Amino acid sequence: MTIDAAALASLTCLAPVEGDRITLLHGAGTGASARLFEQVLLPRLRSAPLEERHDGAVLSLPGGDRLAFTTDTYVVSPLEFPGGDIGSLAVHGTVNDLAMCGARPLALSCALVLEEGLPLATLERVLDSMAAAARAAGVQVVTGDTKVVERGKGDALFVNTAGVGLVPAGREFRPARVQVGDRIVVSGSLARHGVAVLSQREGLAFESDITSDSAPLASLVEAMCTAAPDIHCLRDPTRGGLGAVLHEIAAAAGVEIEVDEASLPFDPAVRAACELLGLDPLFLASEGRCVAFVPPALEPALLAAMRSRPDAVGAVTVGEVVGTNAGRRPVPGRVVIRTQIGGRRLLERPLGEPLPRIC
């Protein structure tokens, strides 16, 4: 895959990595994280799969099979939240990263960083939850590691999981395949995970029935591939939410994306919580949803197949990749939102960890 250099430059990559220290901005799925990757990590660790900037790497094996390989580290606070915990999240997140490469998951690793003083009962609950999530996703944890750090040197429990899976022939989910006319389909209501975690955070705890959407996506992806055999790209809108996915794809594919504000699927409770906190749900995470870029001819079959499943009953088309439009040339890397009142404005890039405002 080739990367459109101009499109990447428009990602504000021109600015240098700021300051002489890592700040939280560098980890928040923002321009600062993109710069950290482009300017600090990639130049030192450069490889063809890394240059793909995908959720995982797809490696060709000598026999012709393709192996997907991904890793992710989970540092969620609190460890347990409505609808899940760090254990189930660490399985779902990695299984889903494999699924976003088109892979059927084969096996996971699990590395734990335990802080001195962590209650054993908490660890047991998290591991039970991890085991249940792995069983439900049809994958085994086959290797692992445990380290204990002094009190104060870790936040109770960090989990790393890596996963491998096989990519069936014919599946090519890559940003570079996204093209003008592609429809953008999401698998259901968004941002529930982000709001569920926020609702439990120290100092913010608010009463709500919102549970995380954390769930494995592999079986949904299989059904989607059967119904629509030529999906161009798949992403799960985790950190940074749908807004971050749209910006990443628009930049990596060198296309302009337009989304329809009225079509965005947010539960009323999620919208209400975001109104109260002054947050935009477009930038909050889901952990059991996916975003598909699909040719328009396949859109009806894809939607029908998704909606027939309990885990994607709310699937909906939210936008498309636009070409020349009313005499305007598309601008690579740009994301435009059609507002409910009929205007069109730019969707901003996420700026960092969402911060509730003063009043």
Add this chain to the structure above:
Amino acid sequence: MKFVDEYRDPAAILALASRIRDEATQRWTLMEVCGGQTHAILASGLDSMIESAVELLHGPGCPVCVTPVETLDRAQALAALSDVMLCSFGDMLRVPGSNGNLFDARARGADVRVVYSPLDAVRLAAANPERRVVFLAVGFETTVPAVAAAVRHARARGLSNFWLLTSHVRVPPALAAILSAPETRIDAFLAAGHVCSIMGTQEYEPLVARYRVPIVATGFEPRDILEGVLLAVRQLERGQARVEIQYRRAVRPEGNPAARALVEEVFEIVDRPWRGIGVVSSGGLALRADWSAFDAERVFAELGEISALEPPECRAGDVLRGLLRPPACPEFGRGCTPERPLGAPMVSSEGACAAYYRYRPVDCLEASP
């Protein structure tokens, strides 16, 4: 969603915009005071819908924006003390001081916490008796009652490790300062509905009488704002100048008496410097003498004088007074972006520069490099 959807109904909004255009016989200049209103206006493109009838100038109602750099620097210096836990609203963390922001201070090891209510800071003080807890108290009259309640709560619990670094500001003196400036060309104000829900509207009567400008206490949803504009335009067309309330579901002329009494008990009116604007006479609130034991500036006198540095190319003061539209600033989107701001209005969720940057209409970008 109840109480939201009906105020965002596209049909109602389009109808109001059309009435404003029909009723205006000339183009009027209105200033919406609150940055929350500015964001709502730009998010929905309301300004362009009524462009032929009304020019909307954006006012100083962004508490984060008007907090002096000295206060931010002082907060950072306090946070750098090893036994201090500095608590603030999330909005304040990205605002640039002389030497980076509170995020940078945190990366250097400072204990900086985001809280959602001043009472959370009191809880942190109670839970961490070995730490000195300072709450960076910024905000207009809307936020002051909760801060007053927090201080009272801290005293009632007998806490001796909780202080305020205050930079509270008041709206009416700022409007007076803007109206008395020779370059002002404002025909009417949309006052900030949330401030009025606490303070009521009586404070605006002397301004209306003196400067003959209509002031309409207005809400924050698109329909509220266009209703406020319509009420103001009607007054102007009839040659009237009155205080009027559009935001009736939250605002009474007398405000919220309990909240006002709480503020009155703990705070007194003082002159205060506003970032970008200068000292506003009676423009701030400070702890009364009886409560000065909670004043961080007294207790942490060891910090001494703070000499603040502002980037000279930042024209936030002109933006805050409605004299410069953010996109007309030479640095807008070039030397100044939300990720690398020169001034607070580019990062605050109520800042006018941030609103323009965030909600640039599509054609605006095509014109820029």
